[in-house]
Amino acid sequence: MSTHGRRERERAEREQAIITAARDLALAEGWDAVTTRRLAAEIEYSQPVLYSHFKGKDAIMAAVAVEGFAELATALVSARASAPDPRQAVADVAAAYVAFAQQRPAIYDAMFTLAVDLPFATQDVPTDLARGFAELAETVRPVAGDDDLETVTETFWAGLHGLVTLMRSGRLRRADHDRRLAVLVDRFSR
Amino acid sequence: MSTHGRRERERAEREQAIITAARDLALAEGWDAVTTRRLAAEIEYSQPVLYSHFKGKDAIMAAVAVEGFAELATALVSARASAPDPRQAVADVAAAYVAFAQQRPAIYDAMFTLAVDLPFATQDVPTDLARGFAELAETVRPVAGDDDLETVTETFWAGLHGLVTLMRSGRLRRADHDRRLAVLVDRFSR
DNA sequence: TCCCATATCTAGCACCGCTAGGAAATGGAG
DNA sequence: CTCCATTTCCTAGCGGTGCTAGATATGGGA
Numbered sequence: 277m278s279t280h281g282r283r284e285r286e287r288a289e290r291e292q293a294i295i296t297a298a299r300d301l302a303l304a305e306g307w308d309a310v311t312t313r314r315l316a317a318e319i320e321y322s323q324p325v326l327y328s329h330f331k332g333k334d335a336i337m338a339a340v341a342v343e344g345f346a347e348l349a350t351a352l353v354s355a356r357a358s359a360p361d362p363r364q365a366v367a368d369v370a371a372a373y374v375a376f377a378q379q380r381p382a383i384y385d386a387m388f389t390l391a392v393d394l395p396f397a398t399q400d401v402p403t404d405l406a407r408g409f410a411e412l413a414e415t416v417r418p419v420a421g422d423d424d425l426e427t428v429t430e431t432f433w434a435g436l437h438g439l440v441t442l443m444r445s446g447r448l449r450r451a452d453h454d455r456r457l458a459v460l461v462d463r464f465s466r
Numbered sequence: 467m468s469t470h471g472r473r474e475r476e477r478a479e480r481e482q483a484i485i486t487a488a489r490d491l492a493l494a495e496g497w498d499a500v501t502t503r504r505l506a507a508e509i510e511y512s513q514p515v516l517y518s519h520f521k522g523k524d525a526i527m528a529a530v531a532v533e534g535f536a537e538l539a540t541a542l543v544s545a546r547a548s549a550p551d552p553r554q555a556v557a558d559v560a561a562a563y564v565a566f567a568q569q570r571p572a573i574y575d576a577m578f579t580l581a582v583d584l585p586f587a588t589q590d591v592p593t594d595l596a597r598g599f600a601e602l603a604e605t606v607r608p609v610a611g612d613d614d615l616e617t618v619t620e621t622f623w624a625g626l627h628g629l630v631t632l633m634r635s636g637r638l639r640r641a642d643h644d645r646r647l648a649v650l651v652d653r654f655s656r
Numbered sequence: 657t658c659c660c661a662t663a664t665c666t667a668g669c670a671c672c673g674c675t676a677g678g679a680a681a682t683g684g685a686g
Numbered sequence: 687c688t689c690c691a692t693t694t695c696c697t698a699g700c701g702g703t704g705c706t707a708g709a710t711a712t713g714g715g716a
Contacts, residue, residue, distance in 0.1 A: 312673060322696050324675070333673065388635060389579060405637075423649055430638050431629070431649040438628030439621070445578060447595075448620050459613055459621045463653040473663095502704060512665050514706070523704065 291329045293319045295339045302340065302382035307390065310337075338398070341386040345404035348387070351376050352411040362418035366465040369415045370436055370457060377440040388437065409433070419465040428464070435460045481519045483509045485529045492530065492572035497580065500527075528591075531576040535594035538577070541566050542601040552608035556655040559605045560626055560647060567630040578627065599623070609655040618654070625650045 297318040301310045312333055316323040330336045355372035359365035377384040413429040420428045439456055442448050448456070487508040491500045502523055506513040520526045545562035549555035567574040603619040610618045629646055632638050638646070 311671085313671090323673090324697095325695070327674070328694085388632070388637065423652075424645065427642055427645045427649055430632075430642070431625070431646045431653075434628030434632050434638070434646065434650070435621070435625040436628065437632055438624030438626065441631065442578070442620075442624050442627055447578070448624070452617055452620070455614065455617045456621045456624065459617055460624070462613075463621075501702085503702090513704090514666095515664070517705070518663085 287329075290319065290321070290325075294326060294329055294336060295343065298336050299340045299343065299383065302386070303380060307337070307382055307385065337386045337390060338401075340383060342398070342401050342404065344380070344383040344387045345401060345408060347380075347383075348373070348376050349404055349408035349411060352408055352415075356411060356415050362415075363465055365415050366419060367458075367461045369412065370461050373412075373436050374440055374453075374457060378444075381444060384440065389441070416464065432460075432464045435464070477519075480509065480511070480515075484516060484519055484526060485533065488526050489530045489533065489573065492576070493570060497527070497572055497575065527576045527580060530573060532591050532594065534570070534573040534577045535591060535598060537570075537573075538563070538566050539594055539598035539601060542598055542605075546601060546605050552605075553655055555605050556609060557648075557651045559602065560651050563602075563626045564630055564647060568634075571634060574630070579631070606654065622650075622654045625654070 294315060297315055298310055301314065301318065310333075312323050312326055315336070316326060319325075326336070330339065351372050352369055355368045356365050359368045409429065412433055413425055416429045416432055417425055439448070439453075439460065443450065443453060484505060487505055488500055491504065491508065500523075502513050502516055505526070506516060509515075516526070520529065541562045542559055545558045546555050549558045599619065602623055603615055606619045606622055607615055629638070629643075629650065633640065633643060
């Protein structure tokens with residue numbers, strides 16, 4: 277029975293290895309390249325092992341998304357913390373959000389585009405997602421005016437999300453990205 | 467050689483049948499249900515026939531997206547035309563945009579989420595997309611203020627797109643949809 | 657009527673996510 | 687140390703996908 281602890285620890289490590297492999301592969305070659313066979317080869321186990329950790333490929337993507345929510349929240353917190361004033365905080369947090377999405381497109385996809393309902397079935401995703409959202413709300417609060425804070429925050433968030441996704445799909449001119457971001461920040465912080 | 471005209475016409479009809487079948491199937495059961503085999507069965511031809519019309523499944527989706535861009539543009543035009551004043555026009559056009567996306571989610575996906583680069587390889591997509599964008603720009607013009615019109619339009623568009631996509635993926639509370647839309651319109655029309 | 661080009665289909669490839677069933681490793685009991 | 691039960695893991699395979707090569711049917715022109 278003494279080996280039980282080690283076994284469980286090794287199992288947890290392997291589970292993390294799966295998530296990391298999926299994450300890295302998705303970042304490097306996109307989610308299309310993330311197949312269960314390649315994932316299995318990456319962790320040097322056979323395919324069915326994946327299914328003893330996750331219900332399916334979607335669940336693996338969801339796990340990557342969970343890590344992403346935590347990362348994003350942290351990035352937003354640090355952006356707001358180092359801003360000199362509330363007005364600048366809005367711009368800095370917005371920039372941090374967009375930077376996150378641009379630097380980790382595959383993870384951003386897992387969080388918002390793919391794996392639509394799965395992450396919300398688990399318990400910890402709302403936690404990290406809520407952390408990020410709360411940070412956004414606190415950033416927006418000083419400039420929300422008379423409107424309901426949560427509603428304004430959601431709308432501002434949608435603006436960021438729209439800029440990110442439209443630009444990545446080539447619908448917006450890349451050159452004017454900063455100007456669009458400035459317009460969005462301006463419209464939401466006065 | 468006299469049958470040549472009929473042949474060509476029949477071929478064009480079959481091509482349209484493929485697009486329509488793909489569109490209807492996607493609307494009814496989602497894009498996952500649109501397989502080349504089912505599509506072939508729907509038009510009562512064998513699978514390879516599809517590839518004599520389109521390069522691949524992506525090209526079929528792109529064709530559906532093209533129709534979607536035309537539809538969307540028309541909806542926006544009519545929304546603006548029947549608005550009593552410029553201020554209301556912004557709200558009405560925004561509502562029309564969101565309504566289009568909500569009523570034809572599969573087509574909206576084909577236009578903006580899936581088939582990322584393909585539509586832009588053809589010639590007519592920019593035309594219909596530009597029509598929609600131009601309509602959006604004319605709507606925004608009276609309330610753009612000192613900012614560059616195109617930049618403001620793109621940003622406003624991103625706001626709409628973000629609201630649509632985030633809400634459909636369950637990230638936003640459904641109940642507050644109208645209030646968010648009102649906030650967005652308000653921030654962009656004063 | 658025959659020929660040939662075109663149009664179309666059958667059959668199959670390589671890949672996908674996923675799973676059943678058997679082999680191998682492991683840990684406790686005698 | 688041996689034996690057995692349990693857990694762990696892999697091999698093999700199922701039904702599906704997008705796509706294509708090669709064979710077959712079709713129909714107009716000589």
